Amino acid sequence: MNIQNIYQLYSISSGIEINSKKVKKKSIFIALKGKNFDGNQFADEAISNGAMLAIVDDQKYAVCKEKTIYVYNTLYFLHELAKYHRYRLHHIPIIVITGSNGKTTTKELVAAILAKKYKKVHYTINNFNNHIGIPLTILSMSENTQISVIEIGANHEKEIEKMCYIINPDYGYITNFGKAHLEGFKNIKGIIRSKLELYNFLKKNKKLVFINGDDPIQLSNSIGMKRYIFSERKKSNVNVYIKYLWDKNCIKSILYIKNIKIVSPLIGNYNLFNIASAITIGTYFQVSLKRIKEAIEEYVPNNYRSQILIKNNVKIIIDCYNANPTSMIKSLDFFNHIKGDKIVILGDMLELGFFSNQEHENIISFIIKSNINIAFLIGDIFCNTKKTSDKIIKFINKKSFVEWIQKYSIPKTDYILIKGSREIALESLICFI
Structure with missing residues (x-):
């Protein structure tokens, strides 16, 4: 089948799905591959769950000829189908x-x-x-x-x-x-x-x-x-x-x-x-x-971006959907100028490669010179930095930070800023503050 023929099937389907457990009736399942999974293995499950068609790029999984279509590369196929849809x-x-x-x-x-x-x-x-x-x-x-x-x-x-x-x-x-x-x-x-x-x-x-x-x-x-x-x-x-x-x-x-x-x-x-x-x-x-x-x-954000939460009379600024050196410094600079006692809870900034250590050292340098009262730094990258001061406390992971909180509790403050890379998911710490 060419892309036009499959598109005709797509036009009468209930949509595209890449998760076999989430397929809707009459949807089309596209078996994508990742580092730790092979969607081809779930083609039969997708059809059993109601998919009208499964697109695979491994011929050994194209067993149900009526409901399975083999393509050379499923990701490329997904791109071409989307491109054709946009053309239409x-x-x-x-x-x-x-x-x-x-x-x-x-x-x-x-x-x-x-x-x-x-x-x-x-x-x-x-x-x-x-x-x-x-x-x-x-x-x-x-x-x-x-x-x-x-x-x-x-x-x-x-x-x-x-x-x-x-x-x-x-x-x-x-x-x-x-x-x-x-x-x-x-x-x-x-x-x-x-x-x-x-x-x-x-x-x-x-x-x-x-x-x-x-x-x-x-x-x-x-x-x-x-x-x-x-x-x-x-x-x-x-x-x-x-x-x-x-x-x-x-x-x-x-x-x-x-x-x-x-x-x-x-x-x-x-x-x-x-x-x-x-x-x-x-x-x-x-x-x-x-x-x-x-x-x-x-407009009120609800995705951990620039949100504010008041808890126990403390204003908690939740900006932890993601982080990189530029956004981290901008957030800290803004936070630094707010009047009152301030605490930051920061997670590692990921995907920085060769620049990772230096960029984390730069963040610590900023904190040391700032009027931020206490900085809790979470993650193995922050833990491996050399710079520190009396107002900086480093933790290897969130678990060790929570254990510290449960033992000592967060000091009294007016504001708390929470920011880190998405993979760190620092929003899970809010309930402990």
């Missing part, structure tokens, strides 16, 4: 958002704003932003979708380029260029090249890019492109002028557009650019400022 739905405008930090928050804000105008907004759910999640997201886009917002994450070069050929975006925005996934990118130049793959695609296809006019990397690398620019500075080429309230003592994010004050519950002045870009995109798509203000002020 080429009329739907898609906005792509990528960057080192803030892409998920920006994506959700953009979707919330667009939902004030459009009845059917499609967007990336959770963190489905990789080479598997993106094609699945595209395939979940229905024919009655009016607009879509897709997030791209990347940990090596050429990944964004490859995803762009699947998504075929009409618009794009890069949040920033920070020290994320250094293990795959090798250095900051590799990170910049990777993110700019989005610009290359948009420029080649004469599509539009949204630009933070206060970011020189974005400005210089988008010359000659169709641009829609926002900035805090009044310039002739700026489409949207936004004024930020850079008040480091203010937990909420506040900005102004055309004398309209917008107060977001998102904490940290590092979120101001994320909010501003979402406002800009909403403005481009002619969402009224009244509706934009509503969407921004109604």
Whole structure:
């Protein structure tokens, strides 16, 4: 069967599934492979659970000829099916958002704003932003979708380029260029090249890019492109002028557009650019400022990103969905300027490769010089650092930290910041605080 024939079956199915235990009746199961699993082994289970079809790339599992299709590579097939689906739905405008930090928050804000105008907004759910999640997201886009917002994450070069050929975006925005996934990118130049793959695609296809006019990397690398620019500075080429309230003592994010004050519950002045870009995109798509203000002020994060929880009169800032050197320093810098007693609970920053030890030493240096009262550092990377001080306590893992809490309890404080890489899952510590 060619891709068109299988697509006809997909069009009458209940959707794509890659987990045999989650298949719905009449869904299509695609047997993907990972480091520790082989989806081919679960093809029969998927069919037994109601799948109308199983796509495999190991012929020994293509035993049920009526309900099994063999392909050379199931991941490649998933990409091609998504690409064909996008081709069929080429009329739907898609906005792509990528960057080192803030892409998920920006994506959700953009979707919330667009939902004030459009009845059917499609967007990336959770963190489905990789080479598997993106094609699945595209395939979940229905024919009655009016607009879509897709997030791209990347940990090596050429990944964004490859995803762009699947998504075929009409618009794009890069949040920033920070020290994320250094293990795959090798250095900051590799990170910049990777993110700019989005610009290359948009420029080649004469599509539009949204630009933070206060970011020189974005400005210089988008010359000659169709641009829609926002900035805090009044310039002739700026489409949207936004004024930020850079008040480091203010937990909420506040900005102004055309004398309209917008107060977001998102904490940290590092979120101001994320909010501003979402406002800009909403403005481009002619969402009224009244509706934009509503969407921004109604949006409350619930994914461990820039959340605030009050427990026993302590304000706990939960920003532990992920971490890299750039986002960690920005969070600590913001936290450092809040008035009151402060404690940080930080987990290892992963995927930094050769730079790992030095970047963790840099975090400790910042803490030592700061007015943060106590820092609890969790993970074997932090434990292997040499720098320390009286206000730093290191733990090899979460278990040893919990044991310490149960023995001594957290000292009295006004604020606690929790931040670390996703794999560390520091949110599990909240119940012990």
